Amino acid sequence: MFDNLSKKLNLTKTELKILGFLLLTLILGVSIKLIFGINEKSEVTVYNYEKMDSVFFNIEQNVDNNSEIINKNVDYKQEVFDFNNRSFNKIYTKRLPAEKSINLNKATKQELMNLPGIGEKTAESIIALRDKLNGFKKPEDLLKVKGIGSKKLDNIKKYIYID
Missing domain, CATH: 1.10.150.320 (Photosystem II 12 kDa extrinsic protein)
Structure with a gap:
């Protein structure tokens, strides 16, 4: 049966099996929807973000007042040393020599x-x-x-x- 159908539709057996699976899934999905009567008109929840927007805008205005916090100079290298257990005393850095030296x-x-x-x-x-x-x-x-x-x-x- 698959051979005759595959010749008529000019499809391989694998393609026919995949097509059959997709059709079966579609039919099964439609029948479940009809049997259980899933309603497309479901209740939509509307969220009100006005309170969160006001908090955001207040924070944005306070950033200008606290600009010293943003512009704080941080010694990042020292922070890396503080959190790292490795000894950095043995690190060898290259210094290019002078020509013909x-x-x-x-x-x-x-x-x-x-x-x-x-x-x-x-x-x-x-x-x-x-x-x-x-x-x-x-x-x-x-x-x-x-x-x-x-x-x-x-x-x-x-x-x-x-x-």
Whole structure:
């Protein structure tokens, strides 16, 4: 039966099943409405918001009188410190070095970490490679370090030199 109907309507079996379900649901809904006589004219509740509007407008007028509360200067950084258990003394912030100020063959880990895109692990890897090679001969030797590609090398080239 589904095969003949699906060929006549040019629908798949799944589409026919979905169509049948929708029709059955529609018929069931209409029959429930007719049997139980659900009335469309139900009582509508009208809300009066005049009292709430007056409260809102009074608050709005009082805001101008209490402008010192709104313009209060707050030390947000201190509030973060007050609610955070973590120690912020060990946070390391990067300061970009001056151009050609870091000797790649003598730089410390902290100096290397000031270079853009160089973190703690990469700085340690640079020092390890420097020790392995007995010093760098040219800046391109940094490409052998994992995590340093040509773009990163171009970004840090202006800050380093080799003697």
